[in-house]
Amino acid sequence: xxKQLVENSTFISSLSIIIxxxxxxxxxxxxxxxxxxxxYLVIASALTEIIANILWYQQLRNLEVYNxxxxxxxxxxxxxxxxxxxxxxxxxxxxxxxCFNGYFIIDAxxxxxxxxxxxxxNSNLTTSASIILIVLALSYFHKLLKEVRYxxxxxxxxxxxxxxxxxxxxxxxxxxxxxxxxxxxxxxxYYELHFAAWGLNSFFNLxxxxxxxxxxxVNPIK
Amino acid sequence: MGEPDQITxxxxxxxxxxxxFLLGFGVVAFFIVYQxxxxxxxxxxxxxxxxxQKNLLKASIESQEKERQRIAxxxxxxxxxxxxxxxxxxxxxxxxxxEAKMKERLSSxxxxxxxxxxxxxxxxLNLKPPVLEALGLVAAIRSLIQKINTSGQIEIICxxxxxxxxxxxxxxxxxxxxQELLQNGLKHAKASEITLDIQQIGRSIxxxxxxxxxxxxxxxxxxxxxxxxxxxxxxxxNLLNGTISPQFRPGGGTHLRIETFKPVTSYD
Numbered sequence: 171x172x173k174q175l176v177e178n179s180t181f182i183s184s185l186s187i188i189i190x191x192x193x194x195x196x197x198x199x200x201x202x203x204x205x206x207x208x209x210y211l212v213i214a215s216a217l218t219e220i221i222a223n224i225l226w227y228q229q230l231r232n233l234e235v236y237n238x239x240x241x242x243x244x245x246x247x248x249x250x251x252x253x254x255x256x257x258x259x260x261x262x263x264x265x266x267x268x269c270f271n272g273y274f275i276i277d278a279x280x281x282x283x284x285x286x287x288x289x290x291x292n293s294n295l296t297t298s299a300s301i302i303l304i305v306l307a308l309s310y311f312h313k314l315l316k317e318v319r320y321x322x323x324x325x326x327x328x329x330x331x332x333x334x335x336x337x338x339x340x341x342x343x344x345x346x347x348x349x350x351x352x353x354x355x356x357x358x359x360y361y362e363l364h365f366a367a368w369g370l371n372s373f374f375n376l377x378x379x380x381x382x383x384x385x386x387x388v389n390p391i392k
Numbered sequence: 393m394g395e396p397d398q399i400t401x402x403x404x405x406x407x408x409x410x411x412x413f414l415l416g417f418g419v420v421a422f423f424i425v426y427q428x429x430x431x432x433x434x435x436x437x438x439x440x441x442x443x444x445q446k447n448l449l450k451a452s453i454e455s456q457e458k459e460r461q462r463i464a465x466x467x468x469x470x471x472x473x474x475x476x477x478x479x480x481x482x483x484x485x486x487x488x489x490x491e492a493k494m495k496e497r498l499s500s501x502x503x504x505x506x507x508x509x510x511x512x513x514x515x516x517l518n519l520k521p522p523v524l525e526a527l528g529l530v531a532a533i534r535s536l537i538q539k540i541n542t543s544g545q546i547e548i549i550c551x552x553x554x555x556x557x558x559x560x561x562x563x564x565x566x567x568x569x570x571q572e573l574l575q576n577g578l579k580h581a582k583a584s585e586i587t588l589d590i591q592q593i594g595r596s597i598x599x600x601x602x603x604x605x606x607x608x609x610x611x612x613x614x615x616x617x618x619x620x621x622x623x624x625x626x627x628x629x630n631l632l633n634g635t636i637s638p639q640f641r642p643g644g645g646t647h648l649r650i651e652t653f654k655p656v657t658s659y660d
Contacts, residue, residue: 321431337416340415341409341410345405362402367405
């Protein structure tokens with residue numbers, strides 16, 4: 171019963187990407203550059219969900235799809251967040267992103283045991299990416315507070331994106347950190363742990379997609 | 393031994409995930425509340441600023457209207473009456489008027505026209521004192537003080553340099569501010585002594601006004617609809633990029649400090 175409930179919530183969570191996808195596509199012409207980048211991210215996320223679900227229903231492991239998506243997702247979110255960062259942060263961040271991507275691509279292609287990696291969750295990538303994104307989103311909040319003129323947050327798409335990032339990546343940080351243990355079927359409590367953890371992840375994902383939908387829905391302040 | 397460890401892991405992960413999510417949610421909620429408070433404060437400040445600007449504009453318009461009314465009254469009551477009288481005198485000169493009578497009428501008309509000319513000159517003098525243009529701000533202030541002191545009602549002491557670096561186009565604003573201060577001191581403060589300390593500090597001009605009168609609540613007066621004189625000063629100071637602030641004066645009376653910034657910078 172619990173297994174069914176978790177599976178259903180995971181499925182609903184996967185489906186929830188459709189809402190920001192529709193909003194993004196319908197309003198694409200009216201979107202600001204930040205919102206357009208977010209809509210690309212939503213498209214990438216929707217494609218990932220489709221491919222991952224197809225693989226899942228064909229009884230094939232789909233984590234490698236999520237690993238590739240994690241890198242795309244991280245880069246797009248970092249670009250979105252860096253658009254509103256302090257100017258002095260932008261250049262070092264660009265350099266850092268290049269090194270970060272380079273390290274994970276080289277590591278995955280040349281140093282990881284591909285056979286082994288294929289069946290494992292890339293915990294290092296997702297954990298470090300989560301921390302970086304949380305820091306970037308919090309620095310955006312800090313910058314907002316230091317602004318000379320305050321604006322209404324409801325119409326600020328960047329605020330909704332940052333809020334979603336802070337909530338989602340804070341919630342899933344531990345899951346990503348201990349991702350391989352959660353996915354290890356050798357544990358006797360594997361099912362309880364696996365389903366509860368990924369059930370929570372589905373809920374957080376639902377929250378994230380809600381904030382993405384609002385971010386794409388609002389008319390940015392000109 | 394393995395099972396309790398796994399239960400702990402399960403607990404750590406689930407409680408940790410929920411805790412971290414709530415922490416993230418808390419950060420966002422705190423930020424929203426805090427930012428909203430700042431926004432409210434900003435809007436309140438904006439409102440105060442707008443009200444202040446509105447008041448200044450109102451004061452400026454009222455002052456202009458008052459000045460126009462004064463000029464209109466002077467033109468109507470003095471100049472108009474004098475011209476009408478001289479017209480009457482001239483109108484009495486007819487072809488059959490005797491030479492002696494004609495001379496008498498012409499002489500009267502000439503006297504009245506001379507008086508009219510003096511009246512017009514006085515009106516013009518009040519609009520812009522010629523000494524201000526010819527000798528500068530300090531001389532104009534000293535001349536104004538001298539005129540008031542001759543009345544014997546009050547003693548005004550002016551301390552300051554012989555010359556100030558004020559552009560001619562803005563010296564009238566400074567002059568009017570001092571004029572308004574002295575008028576307020578005479579009309580409302582019931583003071584017997586006024587001291588003006590004028591200093592050039594760097595690029596700005598600092599005027600310290602002190603009197604031994606009854607004093608007044610500056611903040612209350614500045615916020616109220618009364619105190620047209622004070623708002624008039626503020627309105628002029630606004631144009632001069634200046635400020636007015638009350639200073640503590642032991643033993644009562646009024647001490648105001650005025651600082652103007654704009655005049656000297658235009659010399660750059």
